[in-house]
Amino acid sequence: MAVDRQGEFVDKKIRVRGEGTVTIRPDTATVVVGVSTEEKDLVSGQQQNARESSRIVNALLGLGIPAENIRTSDYRIESMYDYKEGMQIFRGYKVTHLLQVRVTDLEKAGTIVDTAVRNGANYVSDIQFITSQHDAYYREALALAVQNAYEKAKTISTALGVKLNPVPVSVIEGNDFPRPVHEYHTPMVKGVSTTQIQPGKLTIEASVTSDYIFDGM
Template structure:
């Protein structure tokens, strides 16, 4: 009997201790971690907008290449022509910042007669890249450069200045968003989907200047140059993601 009473008394005093503690100190604190998960269904749709304008800026590459028996002779000839080209381009109102030297090279020319490699001259080339606005000045720039000795005329790109490009991008973007929303409404109606708020927007754009290839290292005609910029387009693609209800 004594053996049974001892454990019972121990349990009794343990519960009595908890009872007294909770009365004096308050309830024993405890916490439970909870994780709440949400599931959101998304509905994505894309739209494209396009804005077209007449380019207002031309990018032109012109250069001078000369071959002579010595490096100095070829270099002096190129430098003389290139310096005159630069000076006369500035007289057309083209600022220094829009005239950039993109290449200056000196290369030996070899003769392989009798199976032996020997240097028989040197070719020196200098190339300038010119940004020109307005475009009608580009015609004069090409004529001026070739008259001053340019015998390399590379591709001509027609593009937009920063303000014009931004305005066209905004116009194309507005059209793309409108098209995407109209498409979303039409698809939702056809499929019975209830659209919620827009939770994500993705954008990509495309603009490539239209190049015109011109003569390189050829005898250019003396008639006045007439460059026609035509039209360029900027395309914006927009993807809208909606919550669905």
């Protein structure tokens, strides 16, 4: 028989869902910046894009960002067309080169955006604040979820006047929830002298489904 949404009985078992949450401050920021160029000739387009990308990279290196913290996250070439009176007319090639920049100084996130835009970037996206200790914090949240499940089972057993075995016979781990993602695109940042980006806090969540045996009834 079922007991609302917090738990249910299966034979002599109480099944409950436990949840745990840990709120922390991020210690790492990643930003994706890049440049898209269009040219009629593919080779010319690649060369122009390479020049623009190099200028962005050199500017970021000038901020003191290590070269190993700047990597290509996407590089693609697309054929571009115009449509006139039902006709497809070849316009040229679009070359896009995106760079992911990683820093541990969170205050540099806004500076990275500004510097990249000033040096030719026309794409800014995927600004994320993360923690390098995610696994440790997740384990902490998981322990809280297990405890929360026990407390729910204990509440149910007490209300029904039965004796609960405190050791669960089954514990199934749920999935970790997605990390927060903050996105900023060029129209939001272009021409701004100082882009203020606030990291805020991260919430690491875990859940479990636990089965407890009880005596009585």
